[in-house]
Amino acid sequence: MNRFAIAVAAGLLALPALAGGPAPGRGQKTTVRTVHGKPQAPVSVTARISAGTATVTVRFHSSATEAAIDVHGVDGLTVTSAASPLAGARFARGEAVTFDVAFTEGPGRAYLAVGVSGKFGGTKRSTVASFAVGQPTPEQQKPAGTAATDSQGQRIKVMPGNER
Numbered sequence: 287m288n289r290f291a292i293a294v295a296a297g298l299l300a301l302p303a304l305a306g307g308p309a310p311g312r313g314q315k316t317t318v319r320t321v322h323g324k325p326q327a328p329v330s331v332t333a334r335i336s337a338g339t340a341t342v343t344v345r346f347h348s349s350a351t352e353a354a355i356d357v358h359g360v361d362g363l364t365v366t367s368a369a370s371p372l373a374g375a376r377f378a379r380g381e382a383v384t385f386d387v388a389f390t391e392g393p394g395r396a397y398l399a400v401g402v403s404g405k406f407g408g409t410k411r412s413t414v415a416s417f418a419v420g421q422p423t424p425e426q427q428k429p430a431g432t433a434a435t436d437s438q439g440q441r442i443k444v445m446p447g448n449e450r
Contacts, residue, residue: 331344358398365398391419
């Protein structure tokens with residue numbers, strides 16, 4: 287049983303090192319970054335937004351096959367250029383592609399969503415990035431949902447459902 291206790295203690299001491307740094311000492315802050323959900327495609331997506339257009343750059347951090355890029359508008363933004371500027375492409379690690387997206391802004395704050403998918407190392411992965419366009423209206427600045435309490439008296443936020 288003592289070996290088991292030693293192994294557990296050693297494992298607990300090793301956790302901070304696995305999380306990206308040395309064990310914190312007295313007075314030091316620790317930030318733990320937890321990743322939730324499925325593994326994302328190893329790409330970075332950036333966009334330069336101007337009136338009615340965006341210049342989007344997708345950089346591939348790993349080689350990709352069957353790469354596809356889709357663009358969509360959210361909350362009133364309408365994409366007026368090709369919704370799929372790239373399909374079935376192949377990229378080597380470090381390569382990037384840049385393209386322009388034309389759109390019509392919606393009222394207030396809307397979003398341009400860029401989806402990237404493909405096979406990375408033989409595994410199908412995807413990533414979605416969104417970019418804010420416009421200024422929020424007073425209605426959009428109001429908090430969504432209502433505050434309520436659960437059966438133990440803890441405050442919870444009731445969010446509105448997604449209506450389609």
